Amino acid sequence: MKKSIKVLLIAILAGILIAGGIILYMYNMPHRDVIGEDAKFNIEAEQFVNEFMTNTSESNAKYLDNVVEVSGTVAEINEDQLKQKVVLLKAGNSGVNCTFTLETNSAAENLSIGDKVKIKGIVRMGASYDEDLDLAEYAILEKCNITK
Amino acid sequence: MKKISLLLLLPTLLFAQTKYVTRAGHANLFSTTVAEDITADNYKVTSTIDTETGAMVFVIPVQSFEFEKALMQKHFNQANFMDSKQYPKIKFKGNITNLSTVNWKEDGRYPVTVEGDLTIKDVTKTISEEGTITIKGGELSANSVFVVKGISNYNVGKPKSKKKKNNVAEDIKITYKGTYKVK
Numbered sequence: 024m025k026k027s028i029k030v031l032l033i034a035i036l037a038g039i040l041i042a043g044g045i046i047l048y049m050y051n052m053p054h055r056d057v058i059g060e061d062a063k064f065n066i067e068a069e070q071f072v073n074e075f076m077t078n079t080s081e082s083n084a085k086y087l088d089n090v091v092e093v094s095g096t097v098a099e100i101n102e103d104q105l106k107q108k109v110v111l112l113k114a115g116n117s118g119v120n121c122t123f124t125l126e127t128n129s130a131a132e133n134l135s136i137g138d139k140v141k142i143k144g145i146v147r148m149g150a151s152y153d154e155d156l157d158l159a160e161y162a163i164l165e166k167c168n169i170t171k
Numbered sequence: 172m173k174k175i176s177l178l179l180l181l182p183t184l185l186f187a188q189t190k191y192v193t194r195a196g197h198a199n200l201f202s203t204t205v206a207e208d209i210t211a212d213n214y215k216v217t218s219t220i221d222t223e224t225g226a227m228v229f230v231i232p233v234q235s236f237e238f239e240k241a242l243m244q245k246h247f248n249q250a251n252f253m254d255s256k257q258y259p260k261i262k263f264k265g266n267i268t269n270l271s272t273v274n275w276k277e278d279g280r281y282p283v284t285v286e287g288d289l290t291i292k293d294v295t296k297t298i299s300e301e302g303t304i305t306i307k308g309g310e311l312s313a314n315s316v317f318v319v320k321g322i323s324n325y326n327v328g329k330p331k332s333k334k335k336k337n338n339v340a341e342d343i344k345i346t347y348k349g350t351y352k353v354k
Contacts, residue, residue, distance in 0.1 A: 054241040087256050088234060088248070103195045103214050104348070120194065122215070147215065148232035148259050155228045155264045156219050158192065163215055163232055
């Protein structure tokens, strides 16, 4: 076999392997490590909620799917159907609802109502008043952890 | 003075315990095609039930759906699919049509039909689905398994070219469970 053909075959084979590897990697792409991520914004719960209430679309574009550190006062501590701790930071009539993970739950266990905390998590939904629910919807943070 | 305070109390007594709320409902979605089965869970459903009027409202934060595969989650939120930055919520607003068959004061399982408007990506369609209201020791919960038919009618998941096959089924099965508390 000619040397050039050999090189070509090797190149094609390498190409196939690399393409296969990329597809396999994409398919099994790891989930975003929110807990290990630094916050893009640091903000008071009160201001965070107000921004969504006064300028919904701009705040959606700014905050949704980003990691944010929110500081505020603990108003409620609950648990969801997955036994993850859910800590509410009150802000006016609304608030910021922060869901922890089974790994970070222990950090929330030491909290009491009235504590001042900084909680970091990924923003899933903004705060708003919903006429149909007749409720103030809380801003939703998930994969939370206490930063201070 | 006593009369006045009673009068002031009256509205709260009249409207006492008719509105129930959860902020932690669980919705699972399931799509099956020849190519693959896709399932995702959402534990952040806000919902209200008004036992007086039979009104039921659900708000589902789209970005809270979690998939087994990160890539699927990414595709789900992308602009050509759910476009969740632009449309962060799915909403259903409806009424229990057989309200009189539910005895809210007595423990039991009550089959209900709920009819109303489902809004996904600003497209609203009227749907009617079956579910169960369970009352046990003053606690109220709602369950339902239903199918949202023709998801592409809500501008979701239309492939760019007609030749391209869609990996997502047209009909999506939804399983919901929520435990409610007095508002």
